[in-house]
Amino acid sequence: MSDTDYPSQLQSAALDDPLYYLRNMDTVVAWVSSHHGDLLTADENRRLTDFLALPEAARALLTRLVMRSGELFRSDRLHYPELPEPEHVALSALVGEGWLDAEPELSLDDLFRLFTLPELRPAFADRVAEAGGSPARVSKRQLRELVAGASVESGPVEQWLGDGAGQVVRVRDMALFDRVRLMFFGNLRQSWTDFVLVELGLQRFESVPFTPASRAFHQRADVDTYLLMHQCREQLDEGVPPAEVWQQVPPPTENPWLSSRRDRLLLELGRQAERAGDRELALQALAASGHREARLKHLRLLERMKRHDTAWHMATEWQQGELSDAEAQGLHRILKRLAPKVGQPRPALAEPPAIRERTLTLPPGAPMPVELVVQSHLHTEQAPVFYVENTLINGLFGLLCWPVIFEPIPGAFFHPFHTGPVDLTREDFVSRRRAGFERCFEQLHDGRYRQVILDRFHVKQELANPFVAWPVLSEALLALAMDCIPAAHLEAMFRRLLDNIREHRSGFPDLIRFEPGAPDPAARYEMIEVKGPGDRLQDHQRRWLHFFARHGMPASVCYLRWKEDTV
Incomplete structure (x- = not known):
């Protein structure tokens, strides 16, 4: 296989297409055949080619069965009115092409899972009578216990229930479809419905080269x-x-x-x-x-x-x-x-720096979140206040480091529909990209970062990024933040974020107040965590506030109290 880039743009089906799930399954099979064909056996590759060549109704029905739980299905329970041909025609094609086994061996557990009590009672009436019971009154659990010891281990449905039993079919290639699912998703935790039944067109994804x-x-x-x-x-x-x-x-x-x-x-x-x-x-x-x-x-x-x-x-x-x-x-x-x-002195833990606190006492007003109450009270034209919580610093980081986040490192991306790298919260996420992050941080040192972030805000607009919450960010907010937050402060926050992305992506203060006219460049912003009556700091919030205090970054906790509470 050459190192030529594979095409990374695929089309996802719209949900108004009755067979949209089939269109998406076709996409999965074609993608895996194209990108991972060398990891499949000749027989597996042939089977996937055969799948794509099946009549549309047969392919759609097989997709439905693969998406469901288990491998055994009753043909009389398959009702999919969107199929372009009747279910029995599609079933016949799948049996004829070897995708379904029309006479599978059923265990007793299989039988009791597939058939109802009224369907099972006649077949085992003699056994119930021998045990002194009444077939009309026995429960399904009791029937299962009665026949367990006297029945064969497995057999076709006719052997269990007689010639009048409905047809049962078994999907023969489920292991192949599981292998395909793994190579497409990169895990087996996600089910087919995570892709096949999702309207992927609702999001736009970064184009990542696949080699x-x-x-x-x-x-x-x-x-x-x-x-x-x-x-x-x-x-x-x-x-x-x-x-x-x-x-x-x-x-x-x-x-x-x-x-x-x-x-x-x-x-x-x-x-x-x-x-x-x-x-x-x-x-x-x-x-x-x-x-x-x-x-x-x-x-x-x-x-x-x-x-x-x-x-x-x-x-x-x-x-x-x-x-x-x-x-x-x-x-x-x-x-x-x-x-x-062990006879050693207890290690001393440096006392964390004090967290700045203030109490704001206001008369009760219209019901609204306490964060918005404090924002409204503190906001002025000269010192605007924004409710940003975890979105602003994460967003600045995501825009600055966009190329590194979407670098096609092995195991980071499996298909074109990822919102971010799948190894984002794993231990080696940063170590495998260390040089790239350092190159991004160099832009904080020489001043290029500002234009890079603003340009990327426009070029990447609405593309999914695990750090960027587009509805909250605006060019004006980003520009004001970069006017007021020193580059050294941004770098310190970004580096802490990378220390443990899973833990440190959250816990940022609720509000940020900007004061562009302040004479001290390091005091032109303040991050403010808001706590209403009865609320207290969580551990991840406290750790960020200690970090800000250690690094001399302006941050505080504002405890909101209502006037009647102070009487």
């Missing part, structure tokens, strides 16, 4: 590894003992994207092993996981197992690296508890 080098899956074995990890996770969710699942976890891989998925699997396996009382396995799984949450859990488990020396050594070593605020807080608490148990 063989930017794919998450570089070889078929990568897809197989993912499928195996997914199977492990499903088993954990179904209650299979963690020790059994541990034996099936694939070995470490050189694929960074797959390594991240494996880390998350091991984190969950460690959690469940500890709950099951298998602490040694939990330690193994958590130690093998590179997930950032695994480290604190590993230390806490060592602490509970009274392996204090080992925990202390690991914690003090980890303390030397880069930590998010939440990690630093959790680590300090562990070290504080461990210190007396």
